[in-house]
Amino acid sequence: xxxxxxxMLYAMSFFLSASHWVVYQGKKGEVHQHIWELELLIKNQNxxxxxxxxxxxxxxxxxxxxxDTYEGVCLNDFPxxxxxxxxxxxxxxxxxxxxxxxxxxxxLFIAELRLKETPTRGIIIRDYESEQVKRExxxxxTSCTEQEAAAVLEEPAASETVVAAGExxxxxxxxxxxxxxxxxxxxxSWLVRMQDAIEKHSSLFTFIAIATVLAANAFVYHDxxxxxxxxxxxxxxxxxxxxxxxxxLLEQIKQGNFWPSYFPWWYNGIQLFRYWxxxxxxxxxxxxxxxxxxxxxHIWYIIGCSLLGSISWLAMRKYTGYxxxxxxxxxxxxxxxNISVTFSxxxxxxxxxxxxxxxxxxxxxxxxxxxxxxKKQFGFVLLLAASVLTxxxxxxxxxxxxxxxxxxxxxxxxxxxxxxxxxLILSACxxxxxxxxxxxxxxxGITSIDSGGIxxxxxxxxxxxxxxxxxxxxxxxxxxxGLSYAGLLVFGLLTWKSRRSYQKSALLIAALFFLATTxxxxxxxxxxxxxxLLWPQRLTTAGIALLLLGTVNFDFNVNRPALKxxxxxxxxxxxxxxxxxxxxxxxxxxxxEYPQHVARGIETAATHEGFKVAAVDLSxxxxxxxxxxxxxxxxxxxxxxxxQGAQTSSNIxxxxxxxxxxxxxxxxxRLEELGATQLLVKRDTINNYSSFTEAARDKxxxxxxxxxxxxxxxxxxxxxxxxxxYKILGIGxxxxxxxxxxxxxxxxxxxxxxxxxxxxLKEYDALVLSGFDWRTKxxxxxxxxxxxxxxxxxxxxLNGVKCDMFSSRPSFLGVEGEPLALxxxxxxxxxxxVNLQSFDEANLPWMALTLQGLDVVKTRINYRxxxxxxxxxxxxxxxxxx
Numbered sequence: 001x002x003x004x005x006x007x008m009l010y011a012m013s014f015f016l017s018a019s020h021w022v023v024y025q026g027k028k029g030e031v032h033q034h035i036w037e038l039e040l041l042i043k044n045q046n047x048x049x050x051x052x053x054x055x056x057x058x059x060x061x062x063x064x065x066x067x068d069t070y071e072g073v074c075l076n077d078f079p080x081x082x083x084x085x086x087x088x089x090x091x092x093x094x095x096x097x098x099x100x101x102x103x104x105x106x107x108l109f110i111a112e113l114r115l116k117e118t119p120t121r122g123i124i125i126r127d128y129e130s131e132q133v134k135r136e137x138x139x140x141x142t143s144c145t146e147q148e149a150a151a152v153l154e155e156p157a158a159s160e161t162v163v164a165a166g167e168x169x170x171x172x173x174x175x176x177x178x179x180x181x182x183x184x185x186x187x188x189s190w191l192v193r194m195q196d197a198i199e200k201h202s203s204l205f206t207f208i209a210i211a212t213v214l215a216a217n218a219f220v221y222h223d224x225x226x227x228x229x230x231x232x233x234x235x236x237x238x239x240x241x242x243x244x245x246x247x248x249l250l251e252q253i254k255q256g257n258f259w260p261s262y263f264p265w266w267y268n269g270i271q272l273f274r275y276w277x278x279x280x281x282x283x284x285x286x287x288x289x290x291x292x293x294x295x296x297x298h299i300w301y302i303i304g305c306s307l308l309g310s311i312s313w314l315a316m317r318k319y320t321g322y323x324x325x326x327x328x329x330x331x332x333x334x335x336x337x338n339i340s341v342t343f344s345x346x347x348x349x350x351x352x353x354x355x356x357x358x359x360x361x362x363x364x365x366x367x368x369x370x371x372x373x374x375k376k377q378f379g380f381v382l383l384l385a386a387s388v389l390t391x392x393x394x395x396x397x398x399x400x401x402x403x404x405x406x407x408x409x410x411x412x413x414x415x416x417x418x419x420x421x422x423x424l425i426l427s428a429c430x431x432x433x434x435x436x437x438x439x440x441x442x443x444x445g446i447t448s449i450d451s452g453g454i455x456x457x458x459x460x461x462x463x464x465x466x467x468x469x470x471x472x473x474x475x476x477x478x479x480x481x482g483l484s485y486a487g488l489l490v491f492g493l494l495t496w497k498s499r500r501s502y503q504k505s506a507l508l509i510a511a512l513f514f515l516a517t518t519x520x521x522x523x524x525x526x527x528x529x530x531x532x533l534l535w536p537q538r539l540t541t542a543g544i545a546l547l548l549l550g551t552v553n554f555d556f557n558v559n560r561p562a563l564k565x566x567x568x569x570x571x572x573x574x575x576x577x578x579x580x581x582x583x584x585x586x587x588x589x590x591x592x593e594y595p596q597h598v599a600r601g602i603e604t605a606a607t608h609e610g611f612k613v614a615a616v617d618l619s620x621x622x623x624x625x626x627x628x629x630x631x632x633x634x635x636x637x638x639x640x641x642x643x644q645g646a647q648t649s650s651n652i653x654x655x656x657x658x659x660x661x662x663x664x665x666x667x668x669x670r671l672e673e674l675g676a677t678q679l680l681v682k683r684d685t686i687n688n689y690s691s692f693t694e695a696a697r698d699k700x701x702x703x704x705x706x707x708x709x710x711x712x713x714x715x716x717x718x719x720x721x722x723x724x725x726y727k728i729l730g731i732g733x734x735x736x737x738x739x740x741x742x743x744x745x746x747x748x749x750x751x752x753x754x755x756x757x758x759x760x761l762k763e764y765d766a767l768v769l770s771g772f773d774w775r776t777k778x779x780x781x782x783x784x785x786x787x788x789x790x791x792x793x794x795x796x797x798l799n800g801v802k803c804d805m806f807s808s809r810p811s812f813l814g815v816e817g818e819p820l821a822l823x824x825x826x827x828x829x830x831x832x833x834v835n836l837q838s839f840d841e842a843n844l845p846w847m848a849l850t851l852q853g854l855d856v857v858k859t860r861i862n863y864r865x866x867x868x869x870x871x872x873x874x875x876x877x878x879x880x881x882x
Contacts, residue, residue: 015036017035031371039112039113040110042108043111062103088115088116088122220333223590224299224302228295229296231593234592235346235591236347237477239347240624240626241622242348244627245276247285249281260272264636266626267646277395279389312362328549328552331548335485336481336582339585350391356390357542359383360402363379364405381426393538394538405546462518466479467481469482472585503549503550509543510550597707601710603633605635606633606634608704610635612674618659619642625640638674654740662687668699668701673722680711700715702714731753731770735747735770738768762787771800814853815853820863850869
C-alpha cells in the first residue's frame with residue numbers, strides 16, 4: 001500500500017430546487033420556493049492507489065442520487081423533515097450526516113459543507129469527527145410535524161426551539177460549527193434588505209401591487225374611454241378586419257349558427273376559422289354582445305388583456321421577489337412591442353396571447369420546481385391550448401419557447417431525461433386538445449398559404465432601426481425592440497454567474513429571439529424549415545417575457561463586494577431607463593375618428609352598379625376598407641388586406657408585385673379575372689398614375705371619384721364569370737415573375753414536374769420551367785421529352801434548379817449550367833449587342849450560369865476573354881427546348 005502523501009480535497013457545487021415552510025415568530029409560514037446552493041469540500045482519506053484516482057464524475061454519481069430525493073418536493077413532506085423543521089441550518093446538518101454515510105464506504109469525508117438559501121445567506125459546517133455525529137438526528141434536532149405547527153399559534157414559545165436548534169447542536173455537541181462572524185459580516189445589498197422588509201408584510205404588498213397595476217392600466221388607457229364615441233375607431237392595419245369577423249360571428253350566433261364555417265364577403269369566400277384561430281373572435285363577440293357596439297368592445301378587450309397580463313406577473317413573486325415582480329408587471333403594460341402589436345398592427349389575437357403568456361410562464365416554473373398539483377398542470381394544458389386557438393403561429397412559438405426553456409434549464413441542473421420528457425408530453429397534450437381545430441387547419445388552412453406570397457410578410461430589421469428610439473416618433477408602425485431592453489439583455493449576460501438556471505436559459509432564448517429579428521441572421525433564418533410559419537418579428541413577445549424573467553431580480557451573486565455594488569447601481573439605472581423608453585411608445589395608444597375621406601370613396605363605389613371590389617393600395621389602407629366595403633356597403637372584396645388566408649393568395653401576391661413594379665396591364669388583367677368591378681385606389685401607391693388610368697381605361701374602368709387620398713374606378717358590369725385561355729404553363733417560383741411581364745403565362749400550383757400529367761401539359765403550346773423541381777429526375781425529363789416529341793416548346797431556366805450530386809452543377813435534359821459571378825454588367829450578344837443596366841450594389845456579385853451542351857447557341861457573353869453561352873436550343877423530336 002502506498003502512503004497517501006497528499007491532503008486531497010475535492011471542491012464541488014450542487015443545486016437543490018425545493019420548497020418548504022417554517023415556523024417564524026409563532027406562526028406557520030407559507031410554502032415557498034428556494035434554490036439552495038450546496039458547496040462541498042471532500043477529503044479523500046484513501047491509501048489505495050485505485051481509490052486515490054476517484055474522479056469528479058465518480059463522486060457526482062454518489063452524491064446526486066442522494067440530493068435527487070429532495071429535488072422538486074416540499075421538504076416538510078419527506079423524512080426526516082416531516083419531523084425536523086427544514087430550516088437551512090437543520091438541512092445543512094442532515095445533509096452533512098447523510099452524505100458522509102454515502103461517501104464513507106469509498107474512503108471520502110466531507111471536510112466542509114456550505115449551504116446557501118440565497119446568494120448572500122447560508123451556513124457553514126466544517127470537518128468534525130465525533131461519535132455523537134453518528135447518532136440519529138431526531139435525538140438532538142427539533143421535532144415538529146405539520147399538525148404540531150398548527151398548535152404553535154397557541155404556544156408561541158414553542159417556536160424558539162426551532163431557532164435555537166443550531167445553537168443546541170453547536171454548544172452541546174460541537175457539530176454545527178457555523179461561522180457566525182462570516183455570515184453576519186457578509187455585505188448585503190440595500191436592495192436585498194428592502195426585499196426582506198417587503199416579504200415581512202407580503203399580504204399588504206400584494207394588495208398594494210394589485211392596486212398599483214390597476215392604477216397604471218387606468219392611467220395608460222384612460223384616454224380610450226374618455227374619447228369614446230368621438231374617437232372610437234382603430235388606426236392599426238389589422239384591427240378593423242378582426243372586428244368585422246367578430247361582428248359577423250356575433251350576428252351568426254344571434255341567428256343560431258354558433259360555428260359559421262363559411263364567410264362570403266372576402267376573396268370569393270373563405271372558411272372563416274380555417275385560417276384564423278377562433279378564440280379571440282368569440283371573446284370579442286361576447287364583449288360585443290354586452291357592449292352593444294363592437295368598437296366599444298374593442299376598447300374593453302384591449303384594457304382587459306392588459307390587466308390580465310400585468311396582474312398575472314404578480315404570481316411570479318416567489319421566484320423573482322416582490323419588488324422585482326411589480327417592476328415586471330408595470331413594464332408589461334407599456335412594453336413597446338406590446339403596444340405596437342395592439343395599436344399599430346391592430347393584431348388583436350396577439351394582444352390576447354400577450355395576456356396569457358405570463359401565466360403560462362408561471363405555471364411552467366411551478367411544474368419545473370415540482371410545485372404544480374393536478375389543477376395547475378391541467379391549467380397549463382388548457383392555457384397552451386388557448387394560445388393555439390388564439391393564434392396558431394403564436395401558440396406554436398410560445399409552446400416551443402417554453403419547451404426549449406425547460407430543456408435548457410434541465411440541462412443546466414443536470415436533470416434526468418425523463419424529467420424533460422414528462423413536461424414535453426404535458427405540452428403535447430396542450431396541442432392535442434386543439435386537434436379538433438388545428439388538424440383541419442393544417443390541411444388547406446394555415447399551411448396551404450403560398451410560401452412565396454407569405455415570404456413577403458416576413459421582415460428583418462437592422463439594429464440601427466429596431467433599437468433607435470427616435471424612429472417611432474416619425475413612423476408609428478416601425479418595429480422597435482427597445483434600446484433599454486437590449487441594455488437589460490447585455491446586463492443579464494454580464495451578470496451571468498449570479499443567475500439561477502431558469503434565468504440563464506431564459507436569457508439565452510431571449511438573446512436568440514432578438515437576433516432572429518435582425519438582418520444579420522436573415523439568410524440563415526430563411527433556410528430553416530417552417531420559417532414561413534414562424535415570423536421572426538413575432539418571437540418578441542416570448543423573448544421579452546423571458547428577458548424580464550431572466551434579469552429583473554435583486555440577487556447579484558458576485559464575489560467581490562465592489563462588483564456587487566456596481567451591479568446594483570447599474571440595475572437601478574436601468575429600471576427608470578426601461579420605463580422611460582417604454583413610455584415613449586405611449587403616443588401609439590389612441591384611436592381615431594370615423595375615416596370619412598375613404599368612406600366617401602367607398603360610398604361612391606357602392607352607388608354604381610357592380611359586383612365585387614378591389615382595394616388597390618398595397619394593403620396600406622389596412623383592413624379598414626375591408627370592413628367598410630363589407631359591413632357598411634355589403635360589397636364583396638376580392639383584392640386587398642389579409643390575402644394570405646385566401647385560396648387566391650398567389651394571384652393577389654403577384655398582382656401586388658405588378659403594382660409595385662408599374663406593370664399595370666398584368667395587375668388589371670388579373671383583377672378583372674378575380675371579378676373586380678370597382679377599384680378603390682390609394683393614389684400615392686401608384687408610381688405612374690397616368691399609365692395606371694390608361695391601363696384601367698383599356699379594361700373598361702372609368703374614374704368616378706377622386707380626392708387627395710383615394711380614387712375610385714368603376715365598370716358597369718353585373719355579376720359575371722371569367723374564363724382565360726392561357727397558352728403557356730409556368731412551373732416553378734421563377735415563373736411567377738415571368739408571368740408578371742408576360743400575362744399569357746398561367747402559373748401552375750405545383751413546382752414539381754411529375755405532378756402534371758402529360759395530357760395536361762399538351763393543353764398548352766409552351767412550357768416555362770423556372771425554379772422547378774422533381775421527385776425523380778429521370779421521370780421528370782421523360783415527361784418533358786414526351787411533351788417535346790408531341791411538338792411542344794419548352795423554355796428552361798436553370799437558375800434555382802437543384803444541383804447534380806456528382807458535378808455540383810444544375811443540369812436538365814443534357815444541358816449543364818456552370819456558375820459565374822459578375823461584378824459589372826457585360827454586353828450580351830444576340831442578334832445585336834445589348835447593354836445591361838448597372839447592378840444593384842446590394843446584390844453583388846451577380847450570380848449567373850453559362851450553359852454547356854446546347855445544340856444551337858443563340859445568346860452569349862464575353863466573360864474574361866472567353867465566349868460563354870447563356871442561351872440557346874436543344875432540339876428534341878418535333879419540338880425544341882430553349
